[in-house]
Amino acid sequence: MLYFDANATTPCAPEVQEAMRPYWSDAFANASSPHCAGRVAAQAVAAARRSVAECLDARPQEIIFTSGATESTNLVFWGLLLAPRTRRHVVVSAIEHKSVLESAALLEEQGFEVTRLPVTPDGVVDLDAAARAITPETALVSVQAANNEIGTIQPVLQISRLAHEVGAFFHVDAVQALGKMPVSMLDWECDFASFSAHKIYGPKGIGALFVKGGPLRWPWPRPLRGGGQEGGLRPGTLNVPGIVGFGAACDRLQQRPANVLENVATLRDLLEDSLGRKFNNSISVLGKNVDRLPNTSGLLIEGIDADMLFLRCKDVLFSDGSACKSGVIGLSHVVDSVLIEKKLKNKFLRFTLLENVTKHDIELLISSIEEVV
């Protein structure tokens, strides 16, 4: 199997699995227990919190462990929803992940006004539209750092400043950015940010919410209630193995060889160039003219239906831009927003490379596609 679906998930790295191992068995205690075994677990959680914070350019107390980015984002939107007297306008981009779009839809159902910012044909949020949309009525602006389908990098700092100028909060879905580009809560001037471990070679079911200033600075009622863990923002017994794994995945990012991303970008470019040559330059790459994640290639090949390729390339795993919407497979809203011409919409292919991808993998992918076509 050739795996070209790294933006959907990554394998849990061996060193991450190794770091987690003791916390399933010997060091199984509840991190909230006051006895010595509990303290061992609590210390492991504290160390992981430092590792994650360091990766995000944040302080450890600003990291709230959650079950993943979906939960992190939901916490932010639910918090706003519960605020009794607040502005009732929210701004998101049209190409956000479903976890953001559906959270915004929840607020809309509850009487909030939601503006969905359009993107340029290159898949970047339109800053002029953002400037017009963000008003003194706006409570929250949420724009992703990088897109999961086409890899385009968004002008996070500019949008964050537009939000702050009118006294709104700024949330960023930084899931795809972590490990693939510089991430800094300070430089981006974020109030909230969502992260996930399984997109950075960590385990599934664990993630984090960054809250500027920590739980004490949380501006709204707390949506989840229980034992008060994570500063009361995410109560429930801590997932110690998961948290340790997330920390180890962040340590791994810091310790990677410096040229990892460069190599991935080179092979991604090789993939696009090779496809271009094989198909007589009849391919178009979305986001080609703007800053993109080094591992992501969202493209169309003229005359080739994504479904056909998807069904017949059995030994190659990639994405055809379809997305599950209420249990029904349909076209991804990202592709829908970026591609205007209707006849192109069913041609979208997404190849997202793992860090350890090789030139040989790319050659096999190309010949596999060629054979099917």
Ligand SMILES: *Cc1c(COP(=O)(O)O)cnc(C)c1O
């Ligand atoms: C995967 C992904 C998520 C969801 O993360 P989970 O931890 O699986 O909930 C959110 N946003 C983006 C951009 C993603 O790629």
